[in-house]
Amino acid sequence: MSYSTFEIWMIIIIMGVGTFLIRFSFLGLIGDRPMPTFVLRLLRYTPVAVLPGMVAPLVIWPIATEGQFDPIRLLAALATVLIGVWTRNVLWAILGGAVTLYGAMGITAVL
């Protein structure tokens, strides 16, 4: 790395301010002004539209295996989703996913 101390701090500060402005953007500027119905409709799907797309590549090409497909991780991800949909309970889903992950890892280690 060949940046000066000043340059490194500039990166950190601009990134910090820029990230804040991104997070503040709509919440800060729109406030409680009404939004068009179609926009509200779109926004209702934000969580289910962003997070699955963010997580899917990590499930198929995990970081820890350097991108090598790992059936155990896929199985754990599927278990998490199924239990989450079925129980509608976040903690049960996490627990189910973790038990599947470590259970399957344990079984394959023994075999």
Next chain:
Amino acid sequence: MTTSTMKTQPKTPARSAYWAGVRDGAPFILMAVPFSVLFGVIATDAGLTLAQAMGFTVLVIAGAAQFAAIQLMVENASIAFVLLAALAVNLRMAMYSASLVPYLGAAPLWKRAFIAYLNFDQTYITSIARYEARPEMTVAERVSYFLGVATPITPFWMGMTLVGVLAGQAIPEAWALDFIMPIMFLAMVAPMLKSLAHVAAAAVSVSVGLLLVNMPAGTGLLIAAASAMLTGALVEIWMERRAR
């Protein structure tokens, strides 16, 4: 609408909303710790000082963008490129910001600014799930809940970076803690799949996200998210027409 739920409302709603947030946010400590330690280790290996590593963690508080920035800095990319790529990774949070408007838009400006600072994946997903499930919440309760969710995870995110810098040792990969993050996000999203429109949106998000995974700095995710939101809205309209 709220008459049946009024009974269960406690005497100090804002405070109890805050503690409900703390409780719901606590499991994320498990997820923040390995990533935060790892960031401290990687930042130190890259040649950042302790103050600089902490500067990232405190001022930016966005794991994925921080890792992207360090990676590009190690490769001696131009400053403009580092900033552009890291901020592109964070652009999804503009979507979070917009989707919080119907719930938090009426809060005072300084509270909205404080929430914006703390608006990252974990706080957002936890809070929005609660707001959707309990439309009777007041704006003050929603603000308290959000801050409650941020309370356990934020100090751990910052503190464990310090541990990573000082210890210089990441948590072993054999522990598979990398996978805590996907599991927790999936566990948050799964209960939110409450209609055909939500399932369709999630399916489009996964497919387009996988298809465009090689696009630079999270831009593929933005396209995936936008297509998924449009899918959700259109399926919703279609279901409404069919129901009539």
